[in-house]
Amino acid sequence: MLRPTGKKEAHGLLSGGFLFSPNNRIKHSTSSRRPLITLRAFVLCCLLVLATTYVPLSSAAFKKDEWHRVKGDDVTYQYFEHAATGVKLKVEKNSGICEETPGVNHYPGYASFNEDEHMYFWFVEGRNSPTIAPFAINLAGGPGGASMAELTPTSSNTYNLNHTVNMIYIDQPIEAGFSYGLNVVGSTDAAAPYVWNLLQAFFAGFDEYENQDLSIITSSYGGHYGAVFADKIQQQIKKIDSGSGNSKRIEIATLVLGNGWYDGAIQYKAIIEYSRNNTYRPLISKLKAEEYLREYYLHCLPAQRLCDDDLGNFKKCEDVYWKCGIKRSLLSNRDFYVYDIRQSDEDGRPDVMQAIGAKSSWEYSSDRVYKRFGLYSDSSHSALDAFSKVVRSGVTTLSYAGDADMVDDWFGNLDVADDIDYDGTSSFASKRLVPYAVNGTVKGEFKTFQNLSFLRVYDAGHAARHDQPALAFQAFNQTMRKKAISPT
Ligand SMILES: *[C@@H]1O[C@H](CO)[C@@H](O)[C@H](O)[C@H]1NC(C)=O
Ligand SMILES: *[C@@H]1O[C@H](CO)[C@@H](O)[C@H](O)[C@H]1NC(C)=O
Numbered sequence: 001m002l003r004p005t006g007k008k009e010a011h012g013l014l015s016g017g018f019l020f021s022p023n024n025r026i027k028h029s030t031s032s033r034r035p036l037i038t039l040r041a042f043v044l045c046c047l048l049v050l051a052t053t054y055v056p057l058s059s060a061a062f063k064k065d066e067w068h069r070v071k072g073d074d075v076t077y078q079y080f081e082h083a084a085t086g087v088k089l090k091v092e093k094n095s096g097i098c099e100e101t102p103g104v105n106h107y108p109g110y111a112s113f114n115e116d117e118h119m120y121f122w123f124v125e126g127r128n129s130p131t132i133a134p135f136a137i138n139l140a141g142g143p144g145g146a147s148m149a150e151l152t153p154t155s156s157n158t159y160n161l162n163h164t165v166n167m168i169y170i171d172q173p174i175e176a177g178f179s180y181g182l183n184v185v186g187s188t189d190a191a192a193p194y195v196w197n198l199l200q201a202f203f204a205g206f207d208e209y210e211n212q213d214l215s216i217i218t219s220s221y222g223g224h225y226g227a228v229f230a231d232k233i234q235q236q237i238k239k240i241d242s243g244s245g246n247s248k249r250i251e252i253a254t255l256v257l258g259n260g261w262y263d264g265a266i267q268y269k270a271i272i273e274y275s276r277n278n279t280y281r282p283l284i285s286k287l288k289a290e291e292y293l294r295e296y297y298l299h300c301l302p303a304q305r306l307c308d309d310d311l312g313n314f315k316k317c318e319d320v321y322w323k324c325g326i327k328r329s330l331l332s333n334r335d336f337y338v339y340d341i342r343q344s345d346e347d348g349r350p351d352v353m354q355a356i357g358a359k360s361s362w363e364y365s366s367d368r369v370y371k372r373f374g375l376y377s378d379s380s381h382s383a384l385d386a387f388s389k390v391v392r393s394g395v396t397t398l399s400y401a402g403d404a405d406m407v408d409d410w411f412g413n414l415d416v417a418d419d420i421d422y423d424g425t426s427s428f429a430s431k432r433l434v435p436y437a438v439n440g441t442v443k444g445e446f447k448t449f450q451n452l453s454f455l456r457v458y459d460a461g462h463a464a465r466h467d468q469p470a471l472a473f474q475a476f477n478q479t480m481r482k483k484a485i486s487p488t
């Protein structure tokens with residue numbers, strides 16, 4: 001059955017409201033206030049519609065692989081049952097009810113894997129030539145973040161990617177955002193097949209989009225999701241090419257990762273260096289930095305190496321949590337905001353943290369998804385191999401990082417990029433960062449070699465894409481057209 005249970009839906013609404021709560025302290029406050037409210041109203045409207053009108057669906061009555069319209073009281077649903085995966089889609093397709101922007105088509109919906117697992121998605125069709133524009137999958141980090149938080153409007157809608165690309169926001173795994181049901185996923189690996197199956201069903205139902213270049217856009221813990229999902233999708237493609245299965249070819253053409261968490265061995269060290277040597281101000285004394293570095297070499301790195309060498313070994317990876325307390329320690333009890341060290345703590349906004357899907361990325365673990373991932377030590381499992389494989393396979397990849405974020409700092413993100421194992425490793429690693437300008441104004445620095453680009457974003461925190469919307473827009477657009485990034 002496809003009906004959302006009242007209980008979970010109420011939870012979804014609550015967190016939805018929180019996610020989009022107007023924020024009068026953030027930099028672009030005045031201009032962003034109205035769109036924030038509008039967007040919230042829009043999201044709530046669509047959710048209410050999805051949640052309150054129950055239309056009985058007996059799948060036996062419908063033919064698989066065909067859309068079926070079912071008229072409810074004031075909205076028409078469309079159902080699609082995908083024969084190959086058994087995934088059922090329920091979308092509100094072109095109902096017009098929630099349309100806020102003429103000319104932009106929104107399709108909020110659920111993909112149901114079975115009676116107990118329902119994944120929320122929101123498809124926003126590009127405004128200009130949607131059927132030839134690139135297609136982006138937006139995922140939040142967390143683990144456990146809600147993907148639509150990525151929609152938090154910026155000062156100006158001019159930089160909204162929905163002009164030029166089609167976007168699908170997916171709340172995954174089950175229990176993240178508005179997805180609900182029985183959560184059995186405790187790792188990035190285990191989360192991947194859900195996204196694959198959802199996409200299989202989605203592109204069967206929306207087959208006018210199936211041949212478009214697909215991009216994954218994500219950040220923060222999404223460093224794990226983006227790299228691993230893209231790699232898993234490539235593996236599926238290989239299977240298809242070798243003649244097994246009847247899946248659709250869904251190819252990832254581009255990958256956009258921001259302030260990501262990828263690899264403990266690299267990033268636990270980098271955060272010490274960042275804390276001492278970032279370009280804003282030293283956050284710890286030289287003595288303290290040396291102390292942390294000793295701890296890193298003595299306890300943390302060996303534990304991380306043991307885990308890296310023996311990934312299946314739960315106990316060894318669990319040890320990383322105990323031996324690599326460096327990051328937790330550096331991030332706690334600060335008088336500044338760890339997601340943007342330019343701000344003092346009281347400016348650190350829980351709604352912004354939530355909005356960027358970061359609320360539980362390091363210590364607040366009230367979230368069930370987060371806890372489950374913790375149980376499986378997922379964050380200690382390096383995503384570097386998957387990241388390298390994806391770059392080697394020819395996926396145009398952009399790693400960008402706001403330089404005021406301490407949680408997944410740009411030192412570590414750059415070190416990870418330099419460590420990507422592909423044809424261009426040594427050329428890439430030896431390149432210096434050079435200015436990246438947007439229409440003549442320098443807003444960051446970057447380097448690029450073959451299919452890999454790295455971009456440091458000036459004056460931007462963990463939510464770099466919102467702090468520097470013009471830069472993000474330009475860099476994303478370039479990457480999604482399968483081009484190396486370049487200044488304008
Ligand atoms: C898409 O872009 C338009 C124009 O910039 C904007 O008004 C609208 O809110 C955007 N829609 C979404 C869902 O972001
Ligand atoms: C900070 O930079 C200085 C000068 O380059 C270097 O000697 C020092 O080791 C760095 N400190 C840390 C903690 O990385």
Ligand SMILES: *[C@@H]1O[C@H](CO)[C@@H](O)[C@H](O)[C@H]1NC(C)=O
Nearest residue numbers: 158438439440441470474488
């Ligand atoms: C670039 O800057 C010029 C001069 O300031 C301005 O006229 C133009 O509109 C800008 N172009 C874009 C795309 O922002």
Ligand SMILES: *[C@@H]1O[C@H](CO)[C@@H](O)[C@H](O)[C@H]1NC(C)=O
Nearest residue numbers: 392393394395449450451484
């Ligand atoms: C990206 O990789 C693909 C496949 O390996 C290759 O054909 C293409 O030339 C690469 N692009 C660049 C800019 O090197």
Ligand SMILES: *[C@@H]1O[C@H](CO)[C@@H](O)[C@H](O)[C@H]1NC(C)=O
Nearest residue numbers: 163164473474477478481483
């Ligand atoms: C996006 O990139 C394409 C290809 O480089 C370019 O033609 C287009 O003008 C860009 N769109 C915007 C809005 O910058």
